[in-house]
Amino acid sequence: MRLALSMKGDSTSHFLFVGQGDEVELVQNFIQEKALNNATYLPPISQEDFKKLLHEVDVGLFSLSRDHKAHNFPGKLLGYMVNKIPILGSVNPGNDLLDIILQHDAGFAFENGQDEQLLQSARLLASNLETRKRLGENARRLLVEHFSVESAAKKIVDHLSNHRQLLI
Structure with missing residues (x-):
């Protein structure tokens, strides 16, 4: 939300917040109180609609609370990577x-x-299409190399092959 506020005067960027959670009311109030004409909140949408929406997005944004103590991997990142979104x-x-x-x-x-x-x-x-394309391609490569079913299966097979004696 602070980023949207900082970019309020930038007519080339619009922030779209979609979904549900503990902070929905905070997001809605912030948009209204700060008169953010560059931010929109939408209620939860279906997975099918989310996939369609990703075809319209230039940058995939996420924010994790500074107070989290554990590692967290938001599922939306996989959608960004699949669609070559930086x-x-x-x-x-x-x-x-x-x-x-x-x-x-x-x-x-x-x-x-x-x-x-x-x-x-x-x-x-926001200003550099080539950077967005390069980072989006790299995001897709990251998905394929580290988060795809194929890469997971290869890691498991390699691990089992290297530790065969443990299975006997």
Whole structure:
């Protein structure tokens, strides 16, 4: 929400918040109180509609609470990767998702609270189609290489092959 507020004067970007959760009322109130004409909240939609929506999105945004103590991998990231959408997000301190996104050049991620870095990355993504395409391609590659059924099966088979003596 702070990012949407920071980009309020940017006519090229619009933030779409979709879904349900503990913070829906907070999101709705923030949009109204700050008169954000660059942000819209929509109630939950079906998985089918979500897949259609992803074809209209230029950047996949996510934000994890700074107060989370555990690693978290939002399911929406898989949808972003499938559709070659660059990722922009903030994570809780110590979350390995930050390193995964950055090491694979699949987008930009920062610890929640690093608002200036997030803003600069959002502006870059909003203004640079080539960067969005490159990061989106890399996001798709990350999915195929590390999160696909095929890559999981290969890791299991490799692990079992390397530890065959444990199975006897």
